[in-house]
Amino acid sequence: xxxxxxxxxxxxxxxxxxxxxxxxxxxxxxxxxxxxxxxxxxxxxxxxxxxxxxxxxxxxxxxxxxxxxxxxxxxxxxxxxxxxxxxxxxxxxxxxxxxxxxxxxxxxxxxxxxxxxxxxxxxxxxxxxxxxxxxxxxxxxxxxxxxxxxxxxxxxxxxxxxxxxxxxxxxxxxxxxxxxxxxxxxxxxxxxxxxxxxxxxxxxxxxxxxxxxxxxxxxxxxxxxxxxxxxxxxxxxxxxxxxxxxxxxxxxxxxxxxxxxxxxxxxxxxxxxxxxxxxxxxxxxxxxxxxxxxxxxxxxxxxxxxxxxxxxxxxxxxxxxxxxxxxxxxxxxxxxxxxxxxxxxxxxxxxxxxxxxxxxxxxxxxxxxxxxxxxxxxxxxxxxxxxxxxxxxxxxxxxxxxxxxxxxxxxxxxxxxxxxxxxxxxxx
Numbered sequence: 001x002x003x004x005x006x007x008x009x010x011x012x013x014x015x016x017x018x019x020x021x022x023x024x025x026x027x028x029x030x031x032x033x034x035x036x037x038x039x040x041x042x043x044x045x046x047x048x049x050x051x052x053x054x055x056x057x058x059x060x061x062x063x064x065x066x067x068x069x070x071x072x073x074x075x076x077x078x079x080x081x082x083x084x085x086x087x088x089x090x091x092x093x094x095x096x097x098x099x100x101x102x103x104x105x106x107x108x109x110x111x112x113x114x115x116x117x118x119x120x121x122x123x124x125x126x127x128x129x130x131x132x133x134x135x136x137x138x139x140x141x142x143x144x145x146x147x148x149x150x151x152x153x154x155x156x157x158x159x160x161x162x163x164x165x166x167x168x169x170x171x172x173x174x175x176x177x178x179x180x181x182x183x184x185x186x187x188x189x190x191x192x193x194x195x196x197x198x199x200x201x202x203x204x205x206x207x208x209x210x211x212x213x214x215x216x217x218x219x220x221x222x223x224x225x226x227x228x229x230x231x232x233x234x235x236x237x238x239x240x241x242x243x244x245x246x247x248x249x250x251x252x253x254x255x256x257x258x259x260x261x262x263x264x265x266x267x268x269x270x271x272x273x274x275x276x277x278x279x280x281x282x283x284x285x286x287x288x289x290x291x292x293x294x295x296x297x298x299x300x301x302x303x304x305x306x307x308x309x310x311x312x313x314x315x316x317x318x319x320x321x322x323x324x325x326x327x328x329x330x331x332x333x334x335x336x337x338x339x340x341x342x343x344x345x346x347x348x349x350x351x352x353x354x355x356x357x358x359x360x361x362x363x364x365x366x367x368x369x370x371x372x373x374x375x376x377x378x379x380x381x382x383x384x385x386x387x388x389x390x391x392x393x394x395x396x397x398x399x400x401x402x403x404x405x406x407x408x409x410x411x412x413x414x415x416x417x418x419x420x421x422x423x424x425x426x427x428x
Contacts, residue, residue: 003032006321007042009074009099011065011090012081013052016104016131017044019306020080020313021056027314037321043068045081069094076320078313079103088112095123100320100329102313104131110205110221113212114335126329128316133206134159134285136308137301138315143213143289144332150291152214156252156426157287158280159206161303162189162197163229163249165283167268170234171241172281177232189283199228200249200266207251211264214289215255217338219264225343227267232421239353239392240423245270246278247423261341270351270425344401348427349378351394352403353420354410358389362415366391369413373406374398388417394425 008024010017024039032038045065046052052061062068069077069090077094079087079101087108091101092115101120103109109116109132120127130140134157143152158164162184169180181198184190196202204224211219229249237247248271254263271278276298280286285303290296302308323329356362363382370377376396383390395403403422410416 002036003038004036004321004325005038005040006075006324007040007073008076008078008317009043009045009068009071010041010078010080011045011068011087012079013044013046013056014080014082015306016309016313017080018055019310020078023307023310023314031318035318035322037318037325039317039321042074043071065090066093069097069099075099076317076324077101078317079105080313082107084108084111088116091116091127092119095119095125095127098123098125100126100128100324102126102128102316102320104129104309104313106132106202106205106209107221110208113209113220114218117332117335120329121331124329126320126323128320128330129209130316131309131312133209134287134299134301134303135305136311137285137287137299137303138312139210139287139299140213142297142299143210144330147289147291147294150294151257152255152289152291153257154252154254154290155207155210155214155287156250156277157299158248158277158285159251159287159303160197160200160203160249161283161285162194163200163203164280164285165189166198167229167232167237167247167249168281170232171237171246174234174238176234177230198230200226203249203251203266207253207264207266210251210287211253211262211338212335213332214253215262215338216333216336217262218335219253219262219338219340223264223338223340225265225267229268232268236353236421236423240270240351243270243351243394244273245425246273247271248277248280250277250426256341260339262338263341263343263346265343265346268421268423270423272426272428275426275428344399344404346400347397349395349397349425350375350403351392351423351425352407354391354393354416355385355418355420356389356391357415357417358384358387359415362389363391365413365415366410369409370395370406373402373409375402375406
């Protein structure tokens, strides 16, 4: 098999970038033998030359990312720097220069994906991004290729390892949210400022990309309803467990065939213990794709980390290199404008815990509010706590807007001391 050399320009040499450069060096011979493509790292853009001295040849390193995308000796650009504005500019320039691009930048694609995909199609070259969602788990390629003819009904999954680790510790060890978060930070799973993870923003960016691919429409991060885990207590999780559920932060994209509506959201949810997502522990990710013909398919593995993410990047680089040699490219086609369903119009079952004063007439006052808001109670339990009581209600399927109105009214009741975290129940 004759070899076709592809010279790579890598922008960013952090955790993923360094792992990618290392993998290319380690696997270059095997890749060439299997695919006929000889990969060579020709340029690496870094912020600080001294910080990378010794790990990269001096003649390869540069601090000028624009030089990399404009260098005529670079055939393919790998963007691993993060951020939005500068990477967007660099990727558009690379595509204009006829260079395929591989990126792991979920934030960029969640905001400007449609523009970048269209630019790649206009140029007739690849823009691949497997590593932008769920790190080392092959998910994007199955959605855009293997399941391209499959009517997807729903995609739901655990796409943020940090929050899954925190919820695992709270569930299995009874840790408080603060202690579990501190543990995640000590292990490097959570940043010093964990907002993007714990408030669901990271998952929202990922599910917007998933929805765009699964349903062929332009969903951006701002279209996604996002709610995090910071208000969940170990007591809330214990209640759910006692009722036969695990609590997970889920990213959900659903297509309603009856009216063409698409619902895209991120929030904590109660997952039945027999559901495969309930057993996904620690920092692992898992995504379930429900198709009309295929049924349920589950993708599971490491959703982050240098080596797993770099492995996904390398797979895309090999595909893009082969396509470059053949004059071919992958395409998503034209992304339509989505018909988005408001969160207020969704419906499911809900778990609503309350702390109330323990005196006659409280239960009657509370259930009266449920009735006035047309929220039907499926089950209820009561426990004594100090001078008060904990009431836990599990509803029948109800409208989100009605439930939110019910909670707002409950908070005005003088006998209600605290309304716990609202947990939505995910149906099988």
